[in-house]
Amino acid sequence: MPRLDPAEQSRSRRERILDAAFSAFAKRGYRDTAVDDIAAAAETSKGGIYFHFPSKEAIFRELMQTTADKLVARVERAVAQESEPVAKAEAALRTVLATFAGHRTMARVLFLDLAGAGRAFQAETNALHERFAGLIRGYLDEAVATGAIPPLDTGITSVVWFGALNEVVARWLLADRPGPLEDSYPALREVLLRSAGVPEARIAQGAASPADGKRPPAAADGSPSPAPEDGQGRR
Amino acid sequence: MPRLDPAEQSRSRRERILDAAFSAFAKRGYRDTAVDDIAAAAETSKGGIYFHFPSKEAIFRELMQTTADKLVARVERAVAQESEPVAKAEAALRTVLATFAGHRTMARVLFLDLAGAGRAFQAETNALHERFAGLIRGYLDEAVATGAIPPLDTGITSVVWFGALNEVVARWLLADRPGPLEDSYPALREVLLRSAGVPEARIAQGAASPADGKRPPAAADGSPSPAPEDGQGRR
Amino acid sequence: MPRLDPAEQSRSRRERILDAAFSAFAKRGYRDTAVDDIAAAAETSKGGIYFHFPSKEAIFRELMQTTADKLVARVERAVAQESEPVAKAEAALRTVLATFAGHRTMARVLFLDLAGAGRAFQAETNALHERFAGLIRGYLDEAVATGAIPPLDTGITSVVWFGALNEVVARWLLADRPGPLEDSYPALREVLLRSAGVPEARIAQGAASPADGKRPPAAADGSPSPAPEDGQGRR
Amino acid sequence: MPRLDPAEQSRSRRERILDAAFSAFAKRGYRDTAVDDIAAAAETSKGGIYFHFPSKEAIFRELMQTTADKLVARVERAVAQESEPVAKAEAALRTVLATFAGHRTMARVLFLDLAGAGRAFQAETNALHERFAGLIRGYLDEAVATGAIPPLDTGITSVVWFGALNEVVARWLLADRPGPLEDSYPALREVLLRSAGVPEARIAQGAASPADGKRPPAAADGSPSPAPEDGQGRR
DNA sequence: CATGAATGAGTATTCATTCAT
DNA sequence: GATGAATGAATACTCATTCAT
Numbered sequence: 018m019p020r021l022d023p024a025e026q027s028r029s030r031r032e033r034i035l036d037a038a039f040s041a042f043a044k045r046g047y048r049d050t051a052v053d054d055i056a057a058a059a060e061t062s063k064g065g066i067y068f069h070f071p072s073k074e075a076i077f078r079e080l081m082q083t084t085a086d087k088l089v090a091r092v093e094r095a096v097a098q099e100s101e102p103v104a105k106a107e108a109a110l111r112t113v114l115a116t117f118a119g120h121r122t123m124a125r126v127l128f129l130d131l132a133g134a135g136r137a138f139q140a141e142t143n144a145l146h147e148r149f150a151g152l153i154r155g156y157l158d159e160a161v162a163t164g165a166i167p168p169l170d171t172g173i174t175s176v177v178w179f180g181a182l183n184e185v186v187a188r189w190l191l192a193d194r195p196g197p198l199e200d201s202y203p204a205l206r207e208v209l210l211r212s213a214g215v216p217e218a219r220i221a222q223g224a225a226s227p228a229d230g231k232r233p234p235a236a237a238d239g240s241p242s243p244a245p246e247d248g249q250g251r252r
Numbered sequence: 253m254p255r256l257d258p259a260e261q262s263r264s265r266r267e268r269i270l271d272a273a274f275s276a277f278a279k280r281g282y283r284d285t286a287v288d289d290i291a292a293a294a295e296t297s298k299g300g301i302y303f304h305f306p307s308k309e310a311i312f313r314e315l316m317q318t319t320a321d322k323l324v325a326r327v328e329r330a331v332a333q334e335s336e337p338v339a340k341a342e343a344a345l346r347t348v349l350a351t352f353a354g355h356r357t358m359a360r361v362l363f364l365d366l367a368g369a370g371r372a373f374q375a376e377t378n379a380l381h382e383r384f385a386g387l388i389r390g391y392l393d394e395a396v397a398t399g400a401i402p403p404l405d406t407g408i409t410s411v412v413w414f415g416a417l418n419e420v421v422a423r424w425l426l427a428d429r430p431g432p433l434e435d436s437y438p439a440l441r442e443v444l445l446r447s448a449g450v451p452e453a454r455i456a457q458g459a460a461s462p463a464d465g466k467r468p469p470a471a472a473d474g475s476p477s478p479a480p481e482d483g484q485g486r487r
Numbered sequence: 488m489p490r491l492d493p494a495e496q497s498r499s500r501r502e503r504i505l506d507a508a509f510s511a512f513a514k515r516g517y518r519d520t521a522v523d524d525i526a527a528a529a530e531t532s533k534g535g536i537y538f539h540f541p542s543k544e545a546i547f548r549e550l551m552q553t554t555a556d557k558l559v560a561r562v563e564r565a566v567a568q569e570s571e572p573v574a575k576a577e578a579a580l581r582t583v584l585a586t587f588a589g590h591r592t593m594a595r596v597l598f599l600d601l602a603g604a605g606r607a608f609q610a611e612t613n614a615l616h617e618r619f620a621g622l623i624r625g626y627l628d629e630a631v632a633t634g635a636i637p638p639l640d641t642g643i644t645s646v647v648w649f650g651a652l653n654e655v656v657a658r659w660l661l662a663d664r665p666g667p668l669e670d671s672y673p674a675l676r677e678v679l680l681r682s683a684g685v686p687e688a689r690i691a692q693g694a695a696s697p698a699d700g701k702r703p704p705a706a707a708d709g710s711p712s713p714a715p716e717d718g719q720g721r722r
Numbered sequence: 723m724p725r726l727d728p729a730e731q732s733r734s735r736r737e738r739i740l741d742a743a744f745s746a747f748a749k750r751g752y753r754d755t756a757v758d759d760i761a762a763a764a765e766t767s768k769g770g771i772y773f774h775f776p777s778k779e780a781i782f783r784e785l786m787q788t789t790a791d792k793l794v795a796r797v798e799r800a801v802a803q804e805s806e807p808v809a810k811a812e813a814a815l816r817t818v819l820a821t822f823a824g825h826r827t828m829a830r831v832l833f834l835d836l837a838g839a840g841r842a843f844q845a846e847t848n849a850l851h852e853r854f855a856g857l858i859r860g861y862l863d864e865a866v867a868t869g870a871i872p873p874l875d876t877g878i879t880s881v882v883w884f885g886a887l888n889e890v891v892a893r894w895l896l897a898d899r900p901g902p903l904e905d906s907y908p909a910l911r912e913v914l915l916r917s918a919g920v921p922e923a924r925i926a927q928g929a930a931s932p933a934d935g936k937r938p939p940a941a942a943d944g945s946p947s948p949a950p951e952d953g954q955g956r957r
Numbered sequence: 958c959a960t961g962a963a964t965g966a967g968t969a970t971t972c973a974t975t976c977a978t
Numbered sequence: 979g980a981t982g983a984a985t986g987a988a989t990a991c992t993c994a995t996t997c998a999t
Contacts, residue, residue: 048283052990062964067991129374139364143426146419173439180419181412184381188411191378204408212412212447286972297981308973518753522969532985537970599844609834613896616889643909646893647886647917654851654885661848674878682882682917757994767960778994
C-alpha cells in the first residue's frame with residue numbers, strides 16, 4: 018500500500034486531528050461527537066488522538082482558542098486600516114460578518130458548539146463573550162473620546178452589540194436556506210450605529226455609498242442564494 | 253381520608269414530574285440530568301415518568317413550551333396596560349427583565365439549558381427566538397405605524413433587541429455575584445430605544461422619572477446584593 | 488422461550504452476580520476479571536450488575552467481607568465446642584484448614600485475590616490479617632491466663648501463627664497436584680503448639696490419638712490424591 | 723571527552739532502566755506502573771526499554787531474580803560466619819530483617835509487588851518462597867543432624883518460619899508509622915526457635931546477651947521512630 | 958541504538974428506555 | 979397506574995507493544 022501523500026504525512030497528524038475535530042464538532046456538536054468519530058475522520062486511531070491531546074475537552078479548548086484568536090486577529094487587522102472611530106467600528110462589524118460568511122464551520126463551532134457543550138464550558142463561553150465585548154467596547158470608548166459619539170454607557174452598549182451580532186449569526190446558522198450573511202450588514206450597521214448615538218448624518222453617509230465599494234450590493238432581502246461554503250474553515 | 257379523584261391524582265403526579273424536571277434541568281442542565289434524578293425528585297419511579305411522558309426530550313419540550321408561554325403572557329399583560337407604542341416596548345423589556353430577575357431558574361432553563369441541550373433542540377431554540385423577536389417586532393411595527401419612531405427595518409431591529417436581551421440575561425446568569433438584573437434596565441432601555449430611532453427627548457423623559465415610580469431606585473451600579481431567588485420558578 | 492427455572496429466578500440476581508464474581512475472581516484474579524466476564528457468567532448484562540452494585544470494587548469488597556465472616560463464624564462455632572484453651576487453638580487451626588480444603592475457591596479469593604488486587608486493597612488485606620491474627624491472639628491469651636502455656640508475647644505469636652497458616656494454604660493453592668490440605672494439620676499443629684510453649688507432653692497427647700478420631704489418617708506425605716473440589720464454594 | 727565503551731554505555735542504560743523500574747514498582751506496584759513511567763524515570767524512551775527488555779514482565783522478573791539473589795547472598799554470608807547450627811538460623815533471621823529494615827523498597831518489591839502483580843507471577847512467587855523456605859530448611863536439617871534440635875519435620879517448620887517472616891515484614895510494610903523492623907527480632911526469634919524445639923536454655927541464652935553486642939538494644943516496644951529509609955535499595 | 962508516534966484491544970461506567978409483575 | 983429490575987449500546991480513556999526513521 019503506497020504512502021498516501023508525503024505532504025499529507027508531513028502536515029502533522031496533530032493538525033489533521035484538529036481539522037477533523039473541528040468539522041466533526043461543527044457537524045454534530047461537542048457532546049454528540051465521539052472521540053472515535055474524530056479518529057475516523059482524521060484517519061488515525063483513538064490512541065493516536067490521546068497521544069497528541071490529553072482529552073477530548075482539550076481538543077475543544079484548543080480549537081476554541083485558536084479559532085477565536087484567528088477572528089480577533091482578522092478584526093484587528095481590518096480595524097487598523099481605518100482611522101476614524103466610527104469607521105473602525107464599522108470595519109469590525111463588517112469583518113466579523115464577512116469572516117463567518119466565508120467560514121460557516123468556524124461560526125458553527127464558535128457559536129453553536131460552545132453553547133451546546135454544556136455547563137462544563139460556561140466559563141469558556143463567558144470568557145469568549147467578554148473578550149469580544151471588550152474589543153467592541155474599546156472602539157466605542159475611542160469614539161466617545163474623540164467626540165464621534167456622545168458620552169454613553171459603553172459597557173452596556175458593547176454587550177448589546179455583541180448580543181445582536183451573536184443573534185444575527187446564530188439565526189443565519191440555523192436558517193434552512195440562509196441568504197448571504199453579509200446582506201445583514203447594512204441594516205445591522207444602521208441599527209447598531211444608531212444605538213451608539215452616531216448622528217443620523219454619519220449613518221446615512223455610510224449607507225449612501227454602500228460600503229464604499231467594498232461590498233457589492235447584494236439582493237436587498239434575505240434571498241435564498243446560499244452562502245459559499247468552505248468545507249473546511251480551518252486554515 | 254377520601255381518595256383524590258384519580259384524574260386529579262394523575263394530573264398532580266404529572267405536575268410533580270414537570271416541577272422536578274424543571275429544577276433539575278435548571279440545576280444541572282439537560283444532559284447532565286438523568287431520568288433517575290427527575291424520578292427521585294418527583295418522588296416517583298422511572299417507570300412512572302415513562303407513563304406520563306414518552307421520553308426525556310418530551311418533558312424538556314413541554315417545559316420549554318409552557319415556560320415560554322408563561323413569559324409571553326406576562327409580557328402581553330404588561331404591554332396591554334400601556335397605550336403609547338414606545339411605552340409598550342419599554343413595558344415588554346421591563347417585564348422580561350423583572351420576570352427573570354425573580355425567577356432565576358426560569359431563566360436558566362430558557363437560556364442556558366436550551367443552549368446546553370445540544371443540536372437536538374436547535375429547532376426549538378430557533379422557534380423560541382423567533383417567537384420573542386416576533387413579539388418585539390409587533391410593537392416596533394406599531395410604533396412605526398403611529399409615527400412614534402421613524403420607518404426602519406423592524407426585522408433586524410427586533411433581532412438586535414432580542415440578541416441584546418439574551419446576552420444581558422446570559423451574562424447575569426453566569427456572573428459570579430450578580431447584582432439585581434433590573435439594574436440593567438435603564439441603560440439597556442436607553443441603548444435599545446436609541447437603536448430604534450426613538451427621539452432623544454422621549455428617551456430622556458423615561459429616564460428622568462425613573463420608571464414612573466414603578467421601579468424602586470436600586471443601587472445605581474452592579475451592586476453585589478444578590479437577586480431574590482425563588483427556589484421553584486414554576487407555578 | 489420458557490423461564491429457565493422459577494427457583495433460579497427467585498434466587499435473586501444479586502446472589503447470582505455474587506456467585507459469578509466469586510468464581511470469576513477465584514479463577515482469573517480481580518484485575519484480570521472484567522465486569523463483562525461476571526455479567527456473562529451471571530447470565531445477566533453489564534447494566535444489570537451496575538444496578539445491584541455501584542462498582543466492581545464493591546462486589547469484591549462484599550465478597551471478601553462475607554467470605555471472611557463465614558470463615559470466622561465457622562471457626563468460632565468449632566472453638567465454642569472446646570473448653571480447654573489449647574484444644575480451642577487446635578480446633579481453630581483444624582477448622583481453617585478443613586474449610587479451605589473443602590472450599591478451594593474460597594481460599595483462592597481470600598488468599599490469592601486479595602493479594603492480587605493490588606495496592607488498592609491493601610487496607611482491606613491488612614484488616615483481614617488483623618482480624619484473624621486477633622482471633623488467634625484471643626485464644627492464646629486465654630491459654631496464658633489459664634496457665635496452659637507459659638506467659639509469652641502473644642502478639643508476635645499470633646502473627647507467626649497467621650503467617651504460617653497463610654503460607655501453608657498459599658502453597659497448597661499454588662501446588663500443581665496438591666494433596667489434601669488437612670494432611671498438613673498434624674505437623675503444623677505440632678510446630679505451632681511448640682512455638683507457643685505448649686508442653687511436649689500435651690503436644691504428644693493430641694498427636695497420639697490423631698485428631699481424636701475426627702481426622703482420618705491420611706497418606707503421611709504430600710500424596711498426589713487431589714483434594715475434593717467444590718466448584719462453587721459460596722453457599 | 724572520550725565516548726564510553728559502547729558495551730559499557732549499553733550496560734549502564736540497562737542498569738538505569740532496572741533501577742528506575744525497581745523504584746517505580748516499589749512506589750506504585752507492578753500494574754500501576756506504566757512502561758512510560760519507567761522510561762521517564764530512566765531518562766530514556768519507551769523504545770529504548772523495548773530494546774533492552776522484551777516486555778514489562780521481563781523487567782519485573784529480572785528484578786525479582788536479582789533482588790532475591792542479593793538477599794540470599796547476604797544471608798549466606800552472614801550464616802557462614804557462624805558455626806553453631808542454631809546460631810546460623812539466628813543469623814539468617816537477623817539478616818533478613820536487617821536487610822529489609824535498611825531497604826524498604828526491596829521489601830516492597832519482593833513482598834507486596836509480587837503479590838500485587840497478579841496471577842501472572844504466581845509461579846515466580848512460588849519459586850521464590852520455595853527458595854527461601856529451602857534455605858531455612860537446610861539450616862534446620864543441619865541443626866537436627868548435629869543434635870542441636872530434636873528430629874522434626876523440617877519441611878513444615880521451614881514453611882512456618884518463612885510464613886511468619888513474610889507476615890512480619892508485610893505488616894511492617896503496611897503499618898502507618900512502623901517502628902524499626904529489627905525490633906521484631908527478639909520476640910520472633912524466641913517464637914521460631916521454640917517452634918523448632920530449641921531448648922529453652924539455649925533460647926534464653928541468646929536473649930540474655932542481646933544479639934551478643936551485634937544489635938544495639940532498641941526501644942523495647944514498637945516505638946514510632948521510623949525506620950531509616952534508603953531511597954533506592956538497589957545497588 | 959534510540960526515539961516517539963501510532964495502534965487497537967481492553968476497561969469501567971452511564972443511562973434512556975422497556976416491560977413483567 | 980406504578981414499580982424497579984434489566985438491558986445494551988455508547989463513551990472516554992489507558993497502555994503494552996510495534997516500528998519507521
